[in-house]
Amino acid sequence: MTNGKRQQNKEITRRAIVSAAVDLFSRNGYEKTSIEDLAKAAGIGKSTVYTYFKAKEEIFLAFCDEEFEYSFTALRDRVDADAPLIEQLHTLFMSQYEFVTSNREFGRILLREILFPKTVTSLAKQSNQRYLDALGEILTHAKERGEIRPELDNFFLSAHFFMLYLGALSGLYTGYVSTTEEVGAGLRILLNQALQGIAL
Amino acid sequence: MTNGKRQQNKEITRRAIVSAAVDLFSRNGYEKTSIEDLAKAAGIGKSTVYTYFKAKEEIFLAFCDEEFEYSFTALRDRVDADAPLIEQLHTLFMSQYEFVTSNREFGRILLREILFPKTVTSLAKQSNQRYLDALGEILTHAKERGEIRPELDNFFLSAHFFMLYLGALSGLYTGYVSTTEEVGAGLRILLNQALQGIAL
DNA sequence: CTATAAAGTCGACCGGATTCGACTTTATAG
DNA sequence: CTATAAAGTCGAATCCGGTCGACTTTATAG
Structure with missing residues (x-):
């Protein structure tokens, strides 16, 4: 029984x-x-x-899951839902940035697994999803406020911003930048480009 | 002596x-x-x-260097320097995409090393630089044609597009998309967002 | 209360990356 | 031409992730 x-x-x-x-x-x-x-x-x-x-990596992802839980909750409070979109995004990403790189090695492995996992495990996808969901919420709100073009798809918008965030992180790991300030400044430039558009 | x-x-x-x-x-x-x-x-x-x-990975990067040489040269011819920017970018990235994923495992390891290297080796940076240079050239030309805002910095523009490309690739490895067509379509959406801007 | 199949556990083993330390070759000072 | 220190080489040993297969525990049908 x-x-x-x-x-x-x-x-x-x-x-x-x-x-x-x-x-x-x-x-x-x-x-x-x-x-x-x-x-x-x-x-x-x-x-x-x-x-x-199934593998050591999978344990690592479970480990991340625990750590993330804490980090994401703490984060919700910090983001002001009525601030301009760029500020919300910047705050969200920089908080995550500080958490992820609090241990450099940890961040490196995590990012590798999230972006280019060896096998498509639900866990890796789940981590990703959490980001995309959090972003989606912010974006929906921004659309309601009329801050962004409403015809754009939330998924691709989230993915876009998320990749810019990862670009800033990658800059750290590849040595293009080295301080949190530089990462923050670079990220801001990229977010601005995305929002304002690159074309004339 | x-x-x-x-x-x-x-x-x-x-x-x-x-x-x-x-x-x-x-x-x-x-x-x-x-x-x-x-x-x-x-x-x-x-x-x-x-x-x-120092490690097996380092041999892998040396291997990539050799392979890239060939791939990049072959590529130059394919891109039409007078096509609209978005087409040039799309062609460039999709060619690279096909090369990089010609062996899935190869692509995965390469991308991990390029974005989040274990140690900052000149090789990883060099691979990166090659992309950024190729993009910079295209962008300069696009500025001359008046297709994009001239005040934007080439480095951050290149980085921006490069990250979108990597996002499309990551979508493949994380299982969000699975065919070349889907990757191409997704990439096009992202490039459009960047060019047209997301804000109203 | 068995019998038995299913599920769970683990020590022993395997393959492959990396390190160790003894040995060999080379460069050079006197 | 030595002696010797520095540089290079490599087989043996180590370490570690992952698999295998024999053994133990649990659930359940009769």
Whole structure:
């Protein structure tokens, strides 16, 4: 009857792994944490980890999920829903920027996984979706205020802004810029281009 | 005296490794080619490879450099310098798109390294620069024709378009789109948004 | 209360990238 | 022409992600 016992234990073990990941990844970094370390910390055997996650990367994404939850909630409050669109976008992205790069290595791996995942996992897509949803909301509101062209599709608008944000981040990782100020300034220029249009 | 002998041999060996990489990566793919395979093909010992490259990824970037040379040259001819800007950009990017995704795995690794490199190597920056330069040329020409706002900075314009291109590519890798046609259509929408502007 | 199939666990193993350390070659000072 | 230090080479060892297959636990049908 009760197949709930199994389900429940599975959930507990899964949490134990993610919790170990949050701890060890944060403390020692992704590369320096082995699957065996995680297993030991979670009190299970190494290969059991693979019943819960297909690959190490997947654990990383679950780890991100936890961290994101916090970051996104904290963020909602910071964005003023009636500020000009560009300010809202700038605030949103710079907050995310600070969170994502709070650990450089962490940010790099996360961005790689989100943009160019090895396999299309629901988790990667989910992370993405969260951004696109948050943006979509802001955009809908901006349309209502008559700030942007209403005929444009929210998905492509969100994607557009999101890519500009990632461009600013990439500038950091490739060494084009190095300070938060530079990233912020660059991002603002790009957002302005998008809003005002590039063509004469 | 002659410390040239050593230098010269080093260069020869380096070339041998890259040449082996071009051959084996193309034929069997990146993951399926082991360092030992490369070493054997280059006629050296496995660990000697590490005197020339810090990691496998670095060999991959050297490999890309070779391949890009060809791809970029072939491309110049295809772009009509007097077509409307959006057509030029679309042609440029779709050609690159086809080249980059001719092997899905290859494209994925390349894009990761270009956007979010583990270490800022000159190679990654160089690849990037090549794109930005090619774009800069097109943009300068477009300014002369009066097609775009002349006060905008070429670097940020190039970066903007480049990111939209990468967004389209990312859509492929994350599963938002799956055919070349869809990528092309999505890219066109994004380019249009950038050119026409998003704001009312 | 079994029998048994399904689900879960884990130690042992595998392949491949990277490191180590002993050995060989080269450049050069005297 | 040595001696020797620096540079280069490579097989062996290590480390780690991931798979395999034998073993254990759980659910359930009769």
